[in-house]
Amino acid sequence: RKEVEQDPGPFNVPEGATVAFNCTYSNSASQSFFWYRQDCRKEPKLLMSVYSSGNEDGRFTAQLNRASQYISLLIRDSKLSDSATYLCVVNMGPNDMRFGAGTRLTVKP
Amino acid sequence: GAGVSQSPSNKVTEKGKDVELRCDPISGHTALYWYRQRLGQGLEFLIYFQGNSAPDKSGLPSDRFSAERTGESVSTLTIQRTQQEDSAVYLCASSLAPGGYGYTFGSGTRLTVV
Numbered sequence: 001r002k003e004v005e006q007d008p009g010p011f012n013v014p015e016g017a018t019v020a021f022n023c024t025y026s027n028s029a030s031q032s033f034f035w036y037r038q039d040c041r042k043e044p045k046l047l048m049s050v051y052s053s054g055n056e057d058g059r060f061t062a063q064l065n066r067a068s069q070y071i072s073l074l075i076r077d078s079k080l081s082d083s084a085t086y087l088c089v090v091n092m093g094p095n096d097m098r099f100g101a102g103t104r105l106t107v108k109p
Numbered sequence: 110g111a112g113v114s115q116s117p118s119n120k121v122t123e124k125g126k127d128v129e130l131r132c133d134p135i136s137g138h139t140a141l142y143w144y145r146q147r148l149g150q151g152l153e154f155l156i157y158f159q160g161n162s163a164p165d166k167s168g169l170p171s172d173r174f175s176a177e178r179t180g181e182s183v184s185t186l187t188i189q190r191t192q193q194e195d196s197a198v199y200l201c202a203s204s205l206a207p208g209g210y211g212y213t214f215g216s217g218t219r220l221t222v223v
Contacts, residue, residue, distance in 0.1 A: 034211055043200055043214035044152070087151070096165070097212070099144070101151030 023088030
């Protein structure tokens with residue numbers, strides 16, 4: 001099992017749709033979780049941290065399920081500008097943050 | 110500076126030559142990471158620096174790769190005797206502290222070995 005695993009997609013959705021991504025991780029002791037966004041040929045940028053109780057930032061909701069060892073990202077009312085690759089990040093140890101390979105999202109008009 | 114700065118932004122080199130990539134982290138960020146991203150693939154951890162502690166080199170793919178950092182300042186990643194499979198974007202990121210905080214990435218160095 002990969003340390004951090006994501007469905008590579010691509011997810012192709014129409015504007016206004018709701019889309020959800022999951023990310024599974026192998027280390028049950030992991031404590032820190034993040035979602036990053038990477039636009040084509042650009043560097044990844046922090047989208048949001050993921051807290052145990054779940055957290056929301058506008059149209060974006062992140063959740064953590066420790067029992068099943070996955071985190072999720074929900075995007076509501078998707079916009080064309082949401083098209084990007086979404087990277088899941090999980091810590092595997094004090095110095096080791098592992099990135100998933102990313103899920104590609106394309107929002108179409 | 111305001112962000113993580115990397116140079117050069119693009120580098121084309123001949124197979125067998127050595128290259129040096131530079132990363133200038135955000136001031137005050139104690140943690141510095143190097144990642145590699147091949148075209149269409151995810152990020153691959155290379156090396157991690159935290160203050161004056163010994164670096165975590167566990168991700169370096171071969172002994173042709175090395176990196177240095179003096180204190181909490183600039184880091185250089187050196188690739189000796191470059192091979193075509195070294196072609197990738199090399200991303201540097203810094204963080205206020207290890208592990209639990211988000212990273213800020215530089216815009217990367219796109220290395221092409223011909």
